[in-house]
Amino acid sequence: MAEMVPDAEGIDGVRMTWNNWPKSKVEASKCVIPITASISPIRSHPEIPVLNYAPLRCKTQSCVCILNPYCRVDFAAKIWICPFCFQRNHFPHHYSTISETQFPAELFPQYTTVEYAAFGPESGPALPPVFLFVLDTCVIEEELGFVKSALQQAIVLLPEKALVGFISFGTQVQVHELGFADLSKVYIFRGNKDINKDQVLDQLGLSVSGQRGTYPKGVPNNLVAAGLSRFLLPASDCEYTLNLLLDEIQNDQWPVQTGNRALRCTGVALNIAACLLGACLPGTGARIIALVGGPCTEGPGTIVSKDQSEPVRSHKDLDKDAATHFHKAVKFYDNLAKQLVSQGHVLDLFASALDQVGVAEMKVAVERTGGLVVLAESFGHSVFKDTFRRIFEDGEHSLGLSFNGTLEINCSKDIKVQGIIGPCTSLEKKGPCCADTVVGQGNTTAWKLCGLDKSICLTVFFDISPSERSNSTGVANPQLYLQFVTNYQNPEGQMRFRVTTIMRRWVDSAANAEELVEGFDQETAAVVMARLTSLKMENEEEFDATRWIDRTLIRLCSRFGDYRKDDPSSFTLNPSFSIFPQFMFNLRRSQFVQVFNNSPDETAYFRMLLNRENITNSVVMIQPSLLSYSFNLPPSPALLDVASISADRILLLDSYFSVVIFHGMTIAQWRNMGYHKQPEHQAFAQLLQAPHDDAEMIIRDRFPVPRLVVCDQHGSQARFLLAKLNPSSTYNSAHDVAAGSDVIFTDDVSLQVFFEHLQRLAVQS
Template sequence: MDFYENEDKNGIRYSWNVFPSSKLELIQLVVPLGSLYTPLKQTKNLLTVNYNPVSCRVCKSILNPYCQVNYQNKTWICPFCHQGNTLPKGYHSITPTNLPAELFHTYTTLEYKLSRAPPPSVCYLFVIDLCTEPDEFEVMKERLLEAIALIPENAIVGVITFDRNIRVHELTFSQLPKSHIIRGDKRHSTKSIKEMLGLPKIPVVLERKDITNNNKSNSSPYSTIHRVLQKASNCEFVLSTLIEQLQPSYWPVLVGQRPDRAVGNAIHVAETILSSRAGAGRIVALLSGAGTVGPGSIVGFERTHAIRSHHDLLKGNAKYTAPAKKFYHEIAEMASQNSHSIDIFSVALDQIGLFEMISCPRLTGGCICVCESYKHENFKKSLNKLFQPNSSHFDARIQVKTSQNLQYIGCLGNCFSANPQKAKKKPTISLSGTNVGKNLLQKSSQLRISTLTNNQTFAFQFDLVKKKPNQDQNEDNKTQRKQQQQQQQQQQKKQNKTQQQQQQEIGLIQYRTLYQHNGEGWRVRVTTTAHRIVSAQTRLQLIKCGFDQEAAAVIIARESMNKTESAKPKNVVRWLDKNLISFSTKFGTYVQNQPRTFQLEKNFSLFPQFMFNLRKSPLLKIFGYSPDETTFHKHCLFQENVQNSILMFQPMLFQYSMKDVPKPVLLDSSSVQKDCLLLLDTFFVVLIWRGKKIAKWAKLGYQEQEEYKDFKALLQMPIRDSYNLLNDRFPSPRFIQCNQGTSQARLLQSRVNYSQRYTTSNQNIQQLPNLQFENNNENACLTDDVSFQVFMSHLKKFVCQN
């Protein structure tokens, strides 16, 4: 079974592609039944049609290749609720040889262009931190001007700056700049902010004539919002002039104190302004430090009081954290309900409070970019990619439907639960009583994402429906009684029976994504997948052949991140170890009490390695990482697809040498040689490492000599490959070049597996002269970390003795 082909076609991968037949069998498989779905993936041969989809009158599922169509009566049976539907007039001419695209099995993913009125233009509201060093502030203005030039002309823009106070700038008159000032050290309600700024209580649609006609807007009751939010093409000069004339904060900062930053109030004011306008929007926050003033503050003024660490959070010594998280969560819910996303660019050497602010990008589909300086290239590339055409889509809603033999549990991803209105009839969608995640799904199969990128991926989990006893016998008796009715009804009921029998063997899942395509028109992308349901007792080998170990590892990684919200990382690691032992016991082949006989099949063999690297990755290893860094890593894991997610806990390592062509090598200390170059891709960092011999040759300048042009080409190969990674990824990762033995080389040392270790001739490890290299390998390391070989030996021991 080709999982990659299915991903290229439908943008989806399942942990189990053949489903078990009961809840108990699924529990015994250890790995949950889940999918990783990228709704807007640029799939192969994606077909876009210019008409509205045909939906079921009962459950609203979309017509798909797995529906049973009666070409004579012009009807079709929904495979999800088994109800009959009449085809619209436009479909009355279809025949088995003349089918619409949605009935072809080659188009299990189809996109529809809806005939709806175009949505309002997207609004970009910039929130700029003025408490920045002067040299950094000038670079920030240059980068911001470059990015603003990429904004579409029909987009709406606005600017807010803040330090101790918040300034809402008007964009109507360049010669006399005007701004509204709001205190930042006081908590304001949304109602009071609207009253202070003169904003409408009900969201209004800013029509083109209202925005361009500045003279008439002064007499309008909504004149403030017209002056604050302007069309990009109309205020290009005013906006550029405003940014060029911005100056760093003039508030004095005493020695030993932090600047006054009203971060929480600034984001609250920005969301309040956007909520006064109908339509999608983005809040782009450029932050240079932690909030110290007003609601949302995470630290006090005195620098003697350090920002909270993981140790403080575990001990309950972070007094600012709980109220700040609650404040930002309220803003995030408000933004998500209004189809607004919040993007955070953290540009600072210290923490800015991402741990407390994570609800803002997580619930709205916003992005997070972390860098140390505005001068770094990854900030420039990430900010520019934010405004690239066709890179982001808005106001998305994802709905998941399952057949009656499956239950939908929930979603783990950066999204918000959109609770639909209660229907009069009993819902036909199967929902399980278990909820995954605290803020992602609460007994609802509809999700909202304010901003949806082409690469954004969601993890959905499913369960099997518990069958009722004597269900098949009751259905047969009911069918016999139906045969006594009229001939037309009898034929219809036979079709229903056939459909139900097929549903007992096949599980159907349909994903429907409604979104604003690039802020222009409405589109719906529909993906329908079918899976065989077999008994694990009699056909376990068929289920094993459908196991996707890469997708399963990512689903387990997301579930472990979800558990860290309420459990300590060490307890999550124990949960991983327990599941891995159960998994290996279930699918491994071995002789009792003989660990050397333990083996896993090919499509299971990498799963223990994934779990080993997940245990030691920054996702679960909090030592040496700040809460902000850990939060950033978790956010990216919940955002990315399978390949990028695996890189986060099992990086790729490529080797370049004069002896061989560039090739991927094991993430092991044996691959670290002094006569080669290595390219390490951890998703967050792209690192080029030079061995001692290569670094010495480069220092002597051999690459500048004509007779050593091959050496020059060798030095350029990893740089060229790294640029491809930097240009394709968002947010752009850090790019580092280092030599063996330098301080930055520790990034490579911390991720490789040390299969070569020190040995001692004496049991006292403190006697350093007795330390020796195993196999005379100079890459051996004195470390407390367990190697993969030792990890596997213990795993085999536990499994064979279980």
């Protein structure tokens, strides 16, 4: 299906809610949908050139602009004019040969995104990627077997130069010294004690008073060398030791009393991992890969007591502020996030358990560091196994995992940045582009991105505040410019510097709203609304998400719809807005807004993926895609409606987190009778196989790997499909149902009723 959709993000990896911008703050507020840009900072594209020289910066101190195709160039005088601050800059001597027929790549009109390879003092030998595995041993024998097998596969796939470390934990934390191959050497820490960095380093023998922190960046001193030769070794040097260690490791032997949960000190283990990396590799790219099989019940980060009579917190407990451990655990992980961000390190979380493990509490540390997150039922499930393997794979399915990045944004003078929603942390770098109002990670024009990959997507919120001078003259530049500058360590360990410069137009929306409407991107707008709703639900008490979405949609339709006052039948929407109400209908019913049937861990997981995935994938999370397979027609898109169910059809639903193959009643009966195995029914065998092949394609390109559900009409697992369909036929309207179709037992309104109410409210005087 991805092949059918044109590449909307293009070379720049940028999509905006409004591609034409209103000129004033008042007009911007009338747009209802915020002015945002969704940017994929290191999205791969074959046409992005890599330049082996340093970028040219504007000499104005507050301007971070880099030479780009939108700069005006005087070739005779060898001067370029910055489009952001209008500063005149002289080209340096090595640009002396430029002319109108011969100029550098960054001035080519098609190269609005360029990447500079390492240059100057930052260049040097490529840095190896670092993986510190943190393994939970408080799991049953079978689960431990699955996770050990996955780790052994991962070790084989790691690049030879990659540095590897290993920590296991249960009731206590064991730091394994891989450099001591002759004998298994382990440092043990108590799991119920909150220890600081100095205590960790003292116990590991990595602390020498007066020396810590005095070494220059990138030059290891004796302590760093000691840590690297003992705890973090190249994969090629420690593969045998690590495999031996995994073979020997057993599940936690600490006795668990009847009626109690296992004592598990996840928080202490992650704290020790962060301290170890901070001592050995400060300021270089590294990942802590946590494999967790249950809730933390011991020490800092505890989410539930060891007594099984106390249930793990639910959404209801969080709403009533009755979750006794929640705020304390969140504060602990918030401090851990700050430590990891200052070190430039990432926390990845692989949680595999039938119960909750504390993803909701750990969310702050995973999201602020740009970590990956996967939630599965078991370490033996394909959702975990296949996803975990994808991290270390090379080739076209590689994630392009990159490290230790920063993002800076430069804007035209009347534009301010409110903040970013996505996996990043504010560096609190104030500048003239900072807005007064803050959304997400704000109060800055620079952000830390400890972990990046090819599909990571950040949403930047903008404010328009024209200066008095530009208002009084009445002469404004019809173009506006934005520049995104990303500095990062790529998977090969080289430092890269990517610059994306984009231009959009100011329009006078008060005089001519048509130009504004033509530039509306309804897919991006739907994703921005979903991200903003999720943020408000987490940060604002008593926030009624459904009512807020409805009010926003009514205001938008009232502003941009075409109608006669108080006449709902006259209401029409411009094609630029035509499917936006449908997106909002599905958003209201989605797992991001309706938390009733999900645990806090699941809700946190869904929202973290929504905030980091690109627009195309995020749209599928909000409004799943449905394909229909039948004898008479080739596979074709079907309406996301219960009316699409038919006894002689197969449906394929992609809701991002799960892929459902749904067989109609007749198809299921024929399959059960074995018709597809008979030579004369080859067409039926092909019909049965087609959705499986398409599902395989979706699963192969998706990260995390979705759950595959194969079900039949009226079967128990059919709920995975029915929950996503528009309930146009419910138990109230069963008499209207076509033969072979289905009904949904719900009191939810259908899309048609929703749209009728929307029309009536939008046209009201």
